Amino acid sequence: MQYKQWPFTEAGRILKRCERNGKTTVTAQTGYGPSGLPHIGTFGEVARTSFVLQALNTLAPNLETHLIAFSDDMDGLREAPSNIPNRDMIKGHLGKPLTMVPDPFGEEASYAHNMNRKLCEFLDSFGFTYDFRSSTEQYSSGVFDEALKRVVDNRSAITEMFVATISKGKRADWSPFFPICENCQKIYSTRVTGYDDANYTIDYVCDQSAEGKYRACGHKGIISVLGGTLKVGWKVDWALRLYTNSVDYEMHGEDLTESARLTSKIIRKMGGKPPEFFKYELFLDETGKKISKKIGNGVNLDQWLSYAPVDSLLYFMYTKPQQAKKMGLPIFPKIVDEYLTLIAGYDGQSPDHAAAFVTRLSKSGHADSGDGERVITYSLIYNLLIALNEPDPEIIRGYLVKYQPHITENMAYYDDLIDGVIRYYNEFYLPNKTEVAPDPALDPVVQKFHDELAKLGDKEPTADDLQTLAFTVGKENDLKPKEWFKNLYCVFLGSESGPKIGSFIFLLGLEKAISRLEKYLEG
Secondary structure, three states, rough: OOOOOHHHHHHHHHHHHHHHHOOOEEEEEEEOOOOOEEEEOHHHHHHHHHHHHHHHHHHOOOOOEEEEEEEOOEOOOOOOOOOOOOHHHHHOOOOOOOOOOOOOOOOOOHHHHHHHHHHHHHHHHOOOOOOOHHHHHHHHHOOOOHHHHHHOOOHHHHHHHHOOEEEEEEEEOOOOOOOOOOOOOOOOOOOEEEEEEEOEEEEEEEOOHHOOOOOOOOOOEEEOOOOOOOEEOOHHHHHHHHHHHHOEEEEEEEHHHHHHHHHHHHHHHHHOOOOOEEEOOOOOOOOOOEEEOOOOOOOHHHHHHHHHOHHHHHHHHHHHOOOOOEEOHHHHHHHHHHHHHHOOOOOOOOOOHHHHHHHHHHOOOOOOOOOOOOOOHHHHHHHHHHHHHOOOOOHHHHHHHOOOOOHHHHHHHHHHHHHHHHHHHOOOOOOHOOOOOOOOOHHHHHHHHHHHHOOOOOOOOOOOHHHHHHHHHHHHHOHHHHHHHHHHHHHHHOOOOOOOHHHHHHOHHHHHHHHHHHHHHHH
């Protein structure tokens, strides 16, 4: 069978690597910076890597696969987040490795320990299979020692490669090593002043006040590069963990493309083989701007999981990872609709279908249309809420069951979906509500449409019948479909877009639809 989906393409690259190197075990890795809580990017990287490993298990079921979730908890704390308790206390520890910063929540041995626990809880909640690794533990336990020796042995060559990528003013003082000051524990206030490569030690002084944030204590010392007394700069550190953990596959954002190239060169210089890298594009908000936690644009993880099934987020991460994709609250219903429409048409058989990857990772239920025509979409529920102005789940449920009786077989799923749409309606739509007025010049056509609906009497038209009727009334009055349906959406929903008008009227009910048109025409 020919598999065409991108995870299978990536799995094929990994298989070729295994064949070249005689490997029977595959290790993939994802990275996490524990200075903040796990976020939607963390989720995306683990989910996408898991998709690739799923495909690999399909192509080569005898291969053993592992996923490492690596926490860079030796990194220094650069600033105190605004959303933590005891923030002033934390400010006194800026510049120290995260595992040497007290836990502001008072629950764990350090700031990093708390964030690492949250990372594991976060990944566990989605059912991901992974092996957690701590940078601090790998440095202090000596796991990195062999690789650190190789950095020392190849220091000149690594320095030459690295300084070519930075400004001339920074080249003279650059060192791959960041000593942890033995006196003040800071990592960003130290500067390497000498090397004893034969004994794997360095001289340093704590005399830098980087950006005025980290007060230097002036201490001078000599330390070994081994055993966790220092760390290396993050690009060298990336190479260190890839080399030590024999990583075969890792993903990274488009913004780290040049860093990945440099890291690969460093690994080769250390005598290792770089992994197969996969570059993914970053997310954009609905206007095309890059997502930023500081700006707060896009959709954050808590919002997504509050408003829609986790399946929809998995699908969003699955589709076209190498294309920049828009995500934002104004277009959120459309994003979820893509998933609901896809899953409703999935036969549950093909391993090469996008839905197969989502269903294998997801722990929740799934949408099921029943007849392939009346798919209950997010937009349909959302627009019904707007039209009814009654955010009552029991009322919404009644309308949906009338529209698609088959959903009663999976009602728990749809109840959760309804609850999510209501939260989205209350938290996004109502605070940002703006009405778009219909074109009064088209009122005579709206009247004719009303009259045609009224003529149906006790008949029970289908959604397709109503769609055809709406189309015919517009055509008979020389209106372009786009113009006519846009005006009907304004009449019914106060917006310029919506679901198929025939499906909407069928869902709303003929009597209520006629009443809504009468109310509008009466002014």
